[in-house]
Amino acid sequence: MCGITGWADWSRSLADEGRTVAAMAATLGCGAADSTRSRLAAHAALAWCGRGEGGEDGAGRGTADAAEQVVVAFDGELYNRAELRAELERRGCRPRGGSDRELVRWAFLEWDEAAFDRLVGMYALAVWDGRDERLLLVRDRLGIKPLYWARCGEGVLFGTAPRAVLAHPRFPAEVDAEGLAALFTVAIKPPGVGVYRNLREVRPGHLVRVGQGGAREHRYWSLRTAPHTDDLPTTVAEVRRLLGQAVGEQSQSEVPLVALLSGGIDSSAIVGLAAEALTPDGGKLATYSLDFADGERDFKADALHVSRDAPFVRAVVDHVGTRHSEVVVQAPALTDELGNTLRARDMPGVGDLDASLLLLFREVRKQAEVALSGEGADDIFGGYPWFLGEAGQATANFPWSAGVTDRNAQLSPELRAVLDLEGYVADAYADALAEVPHLDGETGPDRRLREVFHLQLTRFLPFLLDRKDRMSRANGLEVRVPFCDHRLVEYLWNVPWEYKRAGGQEKGLLRAAVADLLPEQVVNRPKSGFPFGQSPQYLEAVRQSVRQIIDEPSSPVRGLVNEAAVRAMVDSDAWFNGKFTPPPWLPRVIQLDQWLREYGVSVVL
Template sequence: MAGITGWVDFLRDISQDLAVARHMTATLATRGPDDERVWASAHAVLGHRRLAIADPTPQPLVVRAGDRVVVVTFDGELFNRASLGERLGLTGSDPELVVAAYLKWGERCVDQLDGSFAFGIWDENAEELLIARDHIGLRPLYYHPTPSGVLFASEPKALLSHPQVDVVVDLDGFREALSFAGTPGHAVYRGMRKVEGGELIRFGRSGMIRRRYWRLEDGEHTDDLDTTVGRIRELLADAVARRIATDDGFSIMLSGGLDSSLITALASRALRERGVDSVRTMAVDFIEHAVNARAAGTDDSTFAAEMARHIGTDHRDIMLDRSLLLGALPRAAAVRAYPDLPCPVGEMTTALYVFFKAVAQNTSVTMMGEWADTLFGAFLRLEDPEVVARQTLPWVASGQLHVRSTGLGSGLFEPTLLKQLDLPGYCAERYRDELAGMPSGGAESEHDRRMREISYLYLRGWMEMGLAQDDGLTSAHGLRFRAPFADPALMQYVYTIPWSMKTFDGRAKGLLRKVAEGLVPQSILDRPKNPFPSTPDLAHAAALREEALAVLADPASPVLPLIDVDATKTAVSTVEELAAGWQSRGDVEMVLQVNTWLADYRPRLEL
């Protein structure tokens, strides 16, 4: 994990503008707290923030091959380090291997890389910049073209700090920020874009060229059920093994659910084959949520302890107090980490910020069962045929039909503004755009085809938002995360499996349960899903109310022109109703997040 930045200008000498580059790079200090370096030539400046435990090689790395000079700034890790090194005849660090691959294969080097990464390569002789992101998009990368070049960075905050960037959010940008659409490539701020997963971009004097080097492809699934189960288990076991190839003291976040338990079982098996007796696991929860869940028989700690005993892991429970969520500081930190935007899912982002802070205090690398739900079809409200049929993004459909017609977190914005934004219309347009780019399918039932569309949309927009959250909230604490379910080969194979096979037993994730048989206890296979901690809490509601009233009372609060003040006062009129209503708390949280964002980032809204 690291923070990377770059600035290319083809028309003037920027080698003396190092203060600007250093300022950009310094904004990413949490991603790499141990070292900061900047390299400069006449037309390119690259920066790097390093986390020493993850990245022993100082960067930007300058490589001279004959008369060629190539410079790389790299964030992430390669999972095929050994095999790639053998092919290149080189033993070296990840950035050294990436440069060697570039020198051998040019931009096609990305086809040879297996890992979680984002990088920028400046070819001094060709005066050309190559930026790229891993197949899935596990590591973030943003860019902002300028009249005479381009800027790039791991997070928007670095680009926003550059004097050539006008910090503007226009109508579509504000729609994107409030709608929860997760449009791939969209970065909210005008002029800024996000490199998509599986995408590379070249910048030279003649302009910009974008290329998708990897994407999901459609195809006919011909394997029967038993063969499919065996193939998934093989692909997942391989994905887990490649992510524990190095002895870096990783731990697994074990909730006792199906996904993390299966990952733990496969990791333990792989480690034992290497002579390692046990794997470290941890379960994290809020005390109040755990108490209520235990009464209902669904608490994580009980099932996690059972799985830990079953495998023989070195397990630890970490229990947190919800008071850690109180106040403006955790929320502001979560907005900065998300990254650099409000998020319309209530307190979830702040809670995850606190979660990962606790994890980072106990390990520097964590493996998670994240993205199994997305891959195997445990989607929001799919038991509701209206959600399935609605011609919009499916997670947005769930919010529109079961929370608010205008979408999550939108309930307290000024009605005239909501009409102008037309968030439902915006999401419907994004839905049509995404399906237009979906690979064409083969022969399948109408229902299977519809469910494949929903799967595709989730693996694009929903996953893009979640990956931004995972990376931002872990990087904020210097924590590296690994997600074996987000493996290109596994994702491609599972994507082609018909919905009727994924749910062959009538249950969501029935196929994954079949994969896990014999690896995890039956009680975990049968366990109902435990919702994300959102326990009604009077202290939390009282703090929310106090913050909201303070915002309403301050005429300088930047959010005031955007919200319905009377409706907001009503929403926070009683602590008890606010504590009991997840929908109301989410609306109030969004008002507070937007206020924090506007105050800290000072974007000019051009609506």
Template sequence: MCGITGFIQWNRDLTQESELLVRMTESMSNRGPDAGGTWISNPCAFGHRRLSVMDPENGAQPMIMNHGDTQYTVVYNGELYNAPELKKELENRGHHFKTNCDTEVLLASYAEWGPECVERFNGIFAFVIWDSGREHIFMARDRLGVKPLFYSDQGDLLVFGSEPKALLLHPAVEAVVGPEGLAEVFIIGPARTPGHGVYSSMKELRAGHAATFNRNGFRSYAYWKLVSQPHEDDVDATAAQVRSLLIDTLERQLASDVPLGSLLSGGLDSSALSALAVAYYKRNGQGNIDTFSVDYVDNDKHFKAHSFQPNSDAPYIQRMVDELKTNHHFMEFDTAEVVEALNASTLARDLPGMTDVDSSLYLFCREIKKKATVAISGEAADEVFGGYPWFHRDEMLNSGTFPWAVAPKMRASLLSSDIAEWTRPLEYLNDRYSDAVAETPLLAGETGKAAQMRVMSYLNITRFMPTLLDRKDRMSMGVGLEVRVPYCDHRLVEYVFNIPWEIKITGNREKGILRKALEGILPDDVLYRKKSPYPKTHNPAYLESVRQQLLDVLDDPSSPVLPLLDVKKIKEIAASKEASSNNPWFGQLMSGPQLFAYLTQVNNWLKTYKVSIR
């Protein structure tokens, strides 16, 4: 994976802007620690940082290709998992390749098929191409939005980048946040509305979208979206198809010219990927695979079972390691490390995020990077197959808002009266929820429970899943680790989206159809283990540490967050003994220690990025 950035301006000589381009490019050196390159040719200035995964000796970017009378130049972040098939088809059409990297395949695909090339891609990607023949920029992002792409459209100027930090270095892109941006941070956050960049001058190209930029301006459009279709397969045929798709997806994603490992939590999703990877390695004589797990110092002492997390991961991790005979690496972090990394995780996102769930993943990825360059992870299985509690609890299904938007009235009450009046956070939340529900593609005549579960699936795939994909991309790429997410394969997502709810919960279990698909692959105690969330620290020392950090912020008159908040109310909450660490991350996104840490992250973000509120 990589970091891309650049700008296009029609009526200005950009050849004198090399220093600016280098600064923008180098701001993302963590995303691409292996190499960097820039290219300026009016009206374009492109920059690229490379993490070498396929054909490390070749594939430098920006990459230029001449085809016919046209020159094409690309900067690309991602991986095409069907590159071998595309390459063969393109060779049959007369193309000749100089490298074994997928960048050249992507560029040749565009030269051959134009903007429609994205419909042929299986992979995760964000790229920008200068097409000298059409005299336009073409950019696109993968169907589920695994790879990020931000842009700032300013008429005759377009600035783009994998991360906001690169765009903010351009003098035309200001770190200004208005009422919508604040509503995103305080009532939607750490999630984001698709396409919203928080910063007023910035947007994110939506998942499954492409765009063109020429002298007539910028235009974006959807090239892919979820479509509802009748499901004809019975339970057995459905399970067989899920199994087939998952195996094909994973085996495509195991291709790498650098060391590869698998994250292993002992839960259904990661255990399945690890087991399938081990089987593939054995069949192909590739030896053993490295697996990685994470926990916290003394968590065994402080862990308390509850309905969201009935047991700890450790015994199940060991069960899978014994079963698969992997080279396992068990990472453990203490409270001080997790707290210290909170600021690093904010810098990786360029925004406040998921606090300790971010910082621990940042530390985890940093340790994995010492052993592997690529890792497989189980993100998206819960969104796609319906694993979260809100799929199964009536009070959450019928909440009338995003079920992960915990206590929105309480969250809104944290704002100062002036900011609350300016941002209207509850109205903003209701509007974004209504937009999402209205977008849902229902089958003709679909009503009742079927329609309700279709909406819930759509909300999770298009609104909640991007939160976790953002997290995984920023925390992993922040340390130069590529993480692949097989459950985001668009073929699998399209198929499962149309499986009726009663089949999805086969056996009256959450993710029942996935469990049935994995019969014989996992031991029964892991196969039927109840969902357990990403591990978080239960140590009361973490709560006390982030509480004190927040109190220090509130007591510092120079803290930029103070004018935005009802400081008295927040101090009362911080002084309360009711705050608990014993909720899963998705049950306390803005309560207890996550609230304290999040507000501190907001303050650090405002200060570090010199954000102007207006």
């Protein structure tokens, strides 16, 4: 497991604060297989842990030259390390050691903040420049890796998980109306909101520059809108090239690597390309899939889950020739794991959708340290059903949330008096829409679909990436997402909807780009979402847990929810209607109650 954390304060010396920073780093879960390192300076203390951090790489030996005054804490993976090292060496730099952190340090010494434009990968990093006592907090372009920060006196705290910041004695665990609204609405949270009161996220593609004069955010990457001039065959070929490049780069690993497989076009494309990339090594690619015990009996099709994965998984395994393992989740395990998913996120999440992913990653980690995932394909190619719906009839809302009615109904009267979820969503939507970079003269469905893709990339995809990161990080597993390679995203941003829907099918462009790698039934399989628990035993276990919570007078969650509405859901199946949104409220009640108790969270309204 990897992570970074630290503290900078220009009003006091932190040279004797090693114990505090060590406590912050300890929350990141670095175990015996990892190495934790730290640096203490007059006004900054940084700590980092992860694979490949053992030994001395030349960073900070107490000498006075410029190179030794720059310290980098790095979490993630660079995919262009060979090219970056070669360019640095051509310029006379001699990075010591093989870590990505050392490469970033020398890149910063050579190009200062312009160095971040040269990084290809997923990362959250901090740079302390002792020459001018400047702290930089930087996050990758798509937000694959999380990074939180908070003001603390005359300085800031930061960490790759909220718990690292919460471990500081001067940062209380509190939540206000904005944080509660972010918890109660999924994939709508504005970028930068950290849920805990006064906690912020570094926005994707941004850096936060902190000095004695305060903190300022700077965007170093954004999507650029321009006419798409390639014809359809050229576009198909370029998508294949860019995706193949991303998968090839991300398939390189010094530790065992596997691929996640659902039998859909997204993960199957990754498997097909990764198998090709690994062929020269003479070994078979290992793949993993998820299913539920009695899934064949309990499965009920809906708008986002049109078919079971298992038959299509087998078709890919047989066609590509992978070493496959199926992870079968038992229904009781979902409720048992809700507490672990809470601790993985440091806040309530999305119930069994988190739990099933956590269980999958736990099994994968027994055999591998790195996995490839198809996350992000629906977001950049337009795979979700609401893309087609918005092309035909636009809504004035987040498309995945347009059908939700009366969000306030589950809130207690006291909370409704200060928290209007409908107004929160409306304001969040207006802010998100104002960020869209339109093409001059763009109108009608083309204009609306550009808006939907931007909403997807800046609101929905970050929610998915955070879920993926939290559940994998909790198991010490690194999950790579080739579809989120920024070069592929930049290209697809300007590809017209008619190309993305080539052949009249969702993600038709992707299907055309990888059709030669996969069996026909998989190439033509309609979108089917991540599997979720439909077991009657799971549903009853959740209802029973909520009954106990609501019946307990001291339960802290009772002040936040409408008890009558929750009891009505406990006694019916209305909360579980087969739709993707809103997420079931009953698992949310369980996690809210546990969060308020276990984390000692105070509600400040």
